[in-house]
Amino acid sequence: MRWSASTGAPSEGLRSARSGIDTSVAHPARRYGYWLGGKDHFTADRASGDAIAAAFPDIRTAAAENRRLHRRVVTFLAGQAGVRQFLDIGAGIPGPDNTHEVAQRIDPACRVVYVDNDPIVINHSRALLSSSPQGATAVLDADVRTPQDIRHHSDVTGTLDLTRPVALLLFAVLHFLPDEDKPHEVVAELVDALPAGSYLAVSHATYDFMPPHTITALEAATAVHDRFQPRTLDEVDRFFYGLEVVAPGVVPTPHWRPDDQAASQPTPAEAAAYTAVARIPPRR
Template identity: 65%
Template sequence: MESIDTSTAHPARRYNYWLGGKDNFAADRASGDAIAAAFPTTRMAVIENRQFLSRAVTHLTRDAGIRQFLDIGTGLPSADNTHEVAQAIAPDARIVYVDNDPLVLTHARALLTGTPAGATAYLHADLREPERILADPQLAEVLDLTQPVALMLVAVLHFVAESDDPYAKVAHLLDALPTGPEPRHQRLHGPGHPRGA
């Protein structure tokens, strides 16, 4: 297993700190405080982001009939995780979580257990490696790629540098997944980044 570097802030642990969680380290808290000082609405945006996730998964499960989710950039377990929301509506829902932080995966495997009728799996991979995600045997064990799959990229795309071509990475994933309901997306906006941008 990959070692956890606690001396450098990591987005998932910083996010956990902003949500009031305990799974973070001094570097994450210092970085989180510095960002929140520069952008005072950060903590509120993080809370609203979790609410968006819950609303989106509820809509996709209840209204669109989706039973499979590929959640990339999972982050540390919190309230209303994708499988909890989906399986509360449809116990047979199947979820694959993907994150590149070994601490996230350790906590996810311990805390994010699905219903007996459904399934959950956890992949140690990165959004910048869609081929690796799609080729992982665990993904094939949990998701039926002949049926619609909701691709959840909640609060993760802004961590992918333009030089890594995030558009191509997402397109690669979307091309591999069956078509389903209308897309749902959320973008973070702030000073200098108007809603239309």
């Protein structure tokens, strides 16, 4: 997948009339793309993004670091023995170095399923999808809150062999599941569908490094449309219960195997997220 070749922001009336997309409500994937400099967003997304940036000026740094983290994690996972399949949930609008591009540079036979619930993400992904001839990719319109619909969908079972290791990617998505959505149970159900030798990779927003006034401002900025719940270190660690967390453990995103060639790294306060990668051990 790659960025759309269009220039400028999309025509809101035209896009909404053609696709039925509700442009009056901000969507996390479009807002995230706006922070990253993309073009596929609407007034509501920009207004929400600007409000969050006013409360937390480092948000664009945090978004960019999450993308760099994604590349590092996929590179690591594609280098593990037997891991040639990826399930990327909450994939977001296509940009540089998508999961299949990173993985297939390492092994062209890698297979990837992207999952998202935003029509723009789905439309762009299907239009721009370009796998290597040896591999395969699919795009599924589904919601992480219904893991059973994902794990049993024909796009998943027809693209991935669930008897062989799969890397499950949940980047910047679980903080949109408040506790009433039972996010830890959701992750456990997804992990339970995967065989031993598979991996779980998560990045998750946190307020742990923020001063109280920033937290108050962010809570006000996200209260209108978002069901947003950042989590503490202990709460993020719970997603990996029973799994074999690889070094360096559950850490701020800049601290997860940083690039040696990078001139500088964001601070944990600027990145405002935790991450970890864990291997699924044999079931007893």
